[in-house]
Amino acid sequence: MKYQSRFALAALSAALFLTGCGGAETSSAQEVTSITVWNYYNGAQLTSFNALVDEFNATRGREKQVVVNSTSQGTVADLAGNVISAAKGEAGAEQLPNVFSAYVDTAFQLDQMGFVADLDAYLTEEEQSWYVDSFLDEGRFSGQDIKIFPVAKSVEILAVNETEWNVFAQATGVTLDALATVEGVTETAEAYYKWTDSLTDTPDDGKALFGRDAMANYFFSGSMQLGTRLVAVEDGKATLDFDHDVVRKLWDNYYVPFIKGRFAASGRFRSDDLKTGNIIACVGSSSSATYLPETVSTSDTESHPIHLKILPCPQFRGGTACAIQQGAGMVVTEGTKAEIAASVEFLKWFTDRERNIRFSVDSGYLPVMKTANSMKAIRASGLTLTDLMDEVLTVSVDTINENLLYTPPAFAGGSSLRNELEYAMSDQAVEDRGEVLARMREGQTMAAAAADFASDQHFEDWYSATLIRLQTIIGG
DSSP, X not given: OOEEXXXXXXXXXXXXXTTOSHHHHHHHHTTOEEEEEEEOXXXXXXXXXXXXXXXXXXXXXXXXXXXEEEEEOSSHHHHHHHHHHHHHTOTTOXXXXXXXXXXXXXXXXXXXXXXXXXXXXXXXXXXXXXXXHHHHHTTOOSTTOOOSBOOOBBOEEEEEEHHHHHHHHHHHOOOGGGGXXXXXXXXXXXXXXXXXXXTSSSTTOOOOOEEESOHHHHHHHHHHHTTOOSEEEETTEEEEOOOHHHHHHHHHXXXXXXXXXXXXXXXXXXXXXXXXXXXXXXXXXGGGGGGSOSEEESSSSOEEEOOEEEEEOOBOTTSOOEEEOBOOEEEEBSOOHHHHHHHHHHHHHHTSHHHHHHHHHHHSOBOOBTTTSSHHHHHHTOOOXXXXXXXXXXXXXXXXXXXXXXXXXXXXXXXXXXXXXXXXXXXXXHHHHHHXXXXXXXXXXXXXXXXXXXXXXXHHHHHHHHHHHXXXXXXX
């Protein structure tokens, strides 16, 4: 669903009206630079972003004769698709915007097509030093060229339905510390399944504890934590390290508990599964905080309030402390000098300390300025923080400060590789879980129904097939 900032057109009309009449009006009107911004924000994030766009148009924009027209393109995937279609000039596509939200893969693809402006000349060395280094470096594709302007970042967090967890914890003695590691989550999910199974006379009807969004992140961060870099890029050429033992560990800590009903994924996002009570813990982006539920709906007519606890994203035991750096930046497309300058003017204004913190508090994204990226600065802003958002941002800021931050490198085929990683294991898990349930309905026990799928041979078959697909992408 697209949304355009209503203030933008009004501001443009006002700017033209205030210039006066006759020849003076024509001269001033020509000085107004109108830019379009495409984003993927929705809900509270979109409301906050559009309010800031309106504020810019009424203040700095009016002063600098710049008008921003902002449009949400829906989801990240919708936005990327629309940008590529616009760049290719496909039939029915809109004109390429002056600015658009993008992750590295999409930005790199547009850069290779010659549509991305280099922003290095528009940011002084002092201005560049204001931004968190890793956030700014993510957008450097070659040398010192800045192709992505950081505006808001996020990390992965663990959200736990503490209301339901406490019942389980009191009965079993398990503590939240058990969820600090990936292996701990797997072990705790086993204990939770057995405990919930024991509450009824029906065998093998235990409940799932956990689910996660962004399986590609699991591959990238898990590999780094376990000592391998899944993809490396040098001189534009990508190499793959799909380490057998590392991938097996990833498999054993997602696929195996999934087919046995210890993990689950039913809704579009795991926050949806939290809301229905399908799971009681999930890994997702800190920017999903505004979508985390305050109640669990057990039926169309019954629901109950819950309290959520926010924890760091689990990591593999004994591994490198590494976290995925997320959050799309803004890409400025090639245009006139006035359009590029106007685009950067807006982005600098938007990421200024006060406004970036405001967007952070509203959305769950992290500020990108060094002076703003701390809980001290966020709390000192005077903005109202809900208890949940305070927890989300506290955990997120600590994650930034305590981990090696990793973002997948840009290369031709990067989007295809990420897409393969996103679904290779999760789709297999969903398919095989369905077969396990079918066998159980025929009378088999859980252990018997899952045996074929939890076997070494099944992993080897999946690993070999997935490796070939990944190598084809890298080679292509």
